[in-house]
Amino acid sequence: MKVDKKRLAIIIIISILFVASLIFLLVGIGVNLFKDAPNLLIFFILLTSGFAALLALSIFKSANDSSSLKMLEVENEYNFGVKNSFNNLFLFKKRAERKQRIYGKRNKNQHMMAFTFSNMSISKNINRNKEIFLLNDHIASFLHSLPSKINSSNRYFVFGFSRGVFLIYAYNQTDQTMQEICEIITREIYQCSEVNCPHTWVQPFFGIATVKDEYVTNQIENALLARDFSERNFETVTYYQDSFRKVVSASDIEELTEALERKEFVVYYQPKYNLSTKKFVSAEALIRWESDKYGLLAPRLFLNKAESAGLIHDIDIYVLRQVCEDLNDTIRRGRRVLPVSVNFSMYEFFSPNFLDVVMNILEEFNIPTNLIQIEITEATSQANQFLSISIIKKLKEKGIRVLMDDFGIGFSNVGNLKKIPFDAVKIDKSFIDDIVASTKAREIVRFLIGLCKVNDMEVIAEGVDSKEQVEILKKIKCDTIQGFFYSKAIPRKDFDRFLIDNPFEKKEVKST
Template sequence: MKKKMKFLLPIVLIIILVMSLFSARSITRIRNYGKLINYVGIVRGATQRVIKLETNDKQDDELIAYVDGIMEELLTGEGQYGLKRTSYADFNNELELLNENWSQIKKEIYDVRQGADKERLLKQSEELFDVANDTVFSIQEYSGQRSTVLVRQMVITGVFCLIVSIFAIGYYVRKYFRLREKTAELADQAGRDELTGAYAIERFYAEGQEIIDKNQEAKLAVVYIDFENFKYINDVFGYEYGDRVLKEYARTLTDSLKENELLSRSMADQFLVLRCYEDKQDLLNMQMKIDRDFMKREVLPDKHVMAIACGICCIEDTIEKLDIRGFVNRANYAQKTIKNAPGSNYAFYNESIREQMFREIHIADRMGSALAAGEFIVYFQPKVSPYTGEIEAAEALVRWKTSEGKMIMPGEFIPVFEKEHLIGRLDQYVFEEVCRFMQDRYREGARVVPVSVNVSKIRFYTADFVKNYAAIKERYQIPDGMLEIEFTETVACESQDYMLEIIKELHDNGFQCSMDDFGTGYSSLGMLKDLEIDVLKLDALFFRGNPDSKKEQLIVKGILGIIKELDIKSVAEGIETKKQLEFLKECGCDLIQGYYYYKPMPGEEFRKLLIGRQDVSLASGNEGGNR
């Protein structure tokens, strides 16, 4: 027996050693599977974060490079993370498919950055998420199979191996749950705003709708919060300071949240809060207190320039059956009714606001049919030389005369079209009508003067804007220099590099360029040295103050002197009195536009005016003008 044991023991020890080595090898592989699971999970979470950022117009190329590095090491088994290739064919096939999906996602991201629709990117992200899940599950399955074999080996080699196997299984189970927790954390981060930690808008919609559905009898309200003049804060104090203001305000709102209440940063300086309440006045008082306390903590050098506008939509005040998005829209509309309105910072959505909102919806819905029916009428307001009294140019304006004969003024429909992103169609319609009018004049052999047309911010940023306008100009055979494109100072301020490119392109296509509303912003003079504009229009606000103010006169004289030195033609708009006219003549202003000479008039009336066949009443010499 001893002899047997003498031989058996070494054999047993060799078997145990071999099994231990084999088990150790298996354990090493299982640990590698855990790392693979971890890093595939990281890829899954990180790619979703990349896509979330891109759909919110935020770019993170460093995160994309991080994912590329992990994918490269998963595929090759070589790199800084210590990941090893497995011989498991299903997992390797899933990795190849995951890499193909990631490559497609990067292509879609590039297309989105070039202006493509984000829907394809979102659809591709869902496919990538599913493939990433399949990849994780495949290696988990294989890891489970190897663990089972390992347990059997450990049972066979005795209690010691059993203890080791239990320890290993426990260890990896804990690691699995830590991975699940990490994945949950990544998913939570992907649903939050990076700057403030508040919910991203889509997560707010999803969880907000769930709260509403589960609390049908509760009093719930959506509060839409928007900072006024926040661009001023960023421009004057810097974006870092602006970000600090937003983070502090988000923290203040977060501290005020109760059960079933949510906070979202919907965009830029706008926040959404879903609130529970018992009394509307208490709801309002709480929001006012939050804002007062916040303003006390954030002491700004120019504190008076920043205010908070809040629109509140209580679900009980809505007539229609709406979802969370509908309540947000109505709270937003209520906020817009008081934004930048003096003395008012809070508004509840009510029947009056509802009627106004549906009035705007009606206006927006009628635009297409009104364009087709020719209800939009182009008016012309002459620009007159103050020295000769001759009409030297004109501006094209638009009026809406419905089929019922009702006249809708621009102040009512233009803001609606801008908000609904419809204004570009109207801009192009007016431009083409002007070209048609000028072509008819040329065919008649009649006098033609340059005409300026307004281009909205939305149309200005359309990629094919210049190409389309140039094609229309060419089709109607309008000579170079006879059409002037007017854009506002606000557009020029937002992206001067883009503006420089567009102005060059417009000049190359025979257009003149004009900056409208000069003097309404605070960075105009700095732009004049860079922008190659042809015409500068002084805003009417320059001339509505005290006509005898030496300061105002000095400013106007200085500006006109500067632009004359820059070889830019000047136009003063909104001129109504002889005193204003004489002062501008003294300053050397090139053209006058306003009721002192002519009010806006339909095309036929303007045509007759140019050929001297229409007795148009002039207000020249009459204080106050002719409206």
């Protein structure tokens, strides 16, 4: 256990002053030094008593701190696997409060940061706890050198660790510097994990809250909420917003849970038409809520609530199971069967057992893998490219096609098409809307189609509503069309009838 040299020096100095004062007092009384100076005697009695009280207080505080330090080392041995004096939550709050009392009136930036990393074993029969202990301990040691890496001072920072989360209070640092701190820590985590955690995949997530006039406890909560938001959305860094505290009501959660239990959620199907074969070649499964209370609800009216309530996993799996049940019934009845694409949230796609869950459901309903396709958004694929590529490759090895949804918005990067092995790309409706009236929009879509073709990916245009749009897309070599021009999303029974008798395939048959 480390000895606090500063406190020890203070105790020694006070002890010397106390002994010197006591000796002077005793000698003075012995030689009648204070016979004619009673006030001086009173002064030295008070002075000696003061030194005695100060010495006793210092020794008591030192002993108390030593006891706290021993408890802290025991706690950190549990957290880090080794004994150290890194701040726990109690000491972190105490020291952050003291810093804020000192710096609070200087009108400088103050931030509270919380970060941790998700970890997932990539090898079987490996005790990853040992690897995580090593990584935690390394990062705790590394943080003490962090201020020097951004040309700052240790006195402007407080570091802590609680329940798997690292905490940082930072004074007089800009938002840009806080971003730089996140990047430095991320690099260190990756470098350390490569050496010490070869069997564990780790991904850091940061939450940052700007300090305002509020208790330190609230500041920490804000940073933790931002960190949780980062992990849910697979974003590396998130700044706290007041909207993060807007939670779903208990009644909303109860309604959604009961809707799942009563199977009020239904799957609608929207067909996709291939311009070369002039046939419907697949469909997309789209969820609706047939509520007794609210009527038929579109996804935008309840999916955000479901995600906030922690029910998005249940809904993702509910849709996949319903699609497989419908496919099984269609096959059993000898009806025409098309592959169906199912949308998955970021949360579900990156869950450790995603592939196993999908395969188990397909096996349960005896569905061939070529009849299920997985749709993820471009944002999901870019949240962690390394993991995205790994999951997509495993899905493709099983015979499941993977589609990129909403290409062209949000995280768009044409270089992503070369890196991530998608089978098909869906160009977002926002690009398709203007291709009739705008030459610029038409050329952008032509460019995107060409880019996908170079990478051997099928191109699907979403939100096609008119014959004029279809004709333009045909000229610029789009493969497949999805939109109201051919069909809106319809219930399963209507979808089965549509495949048997629709004007588009029938028209093409008559013309041959």
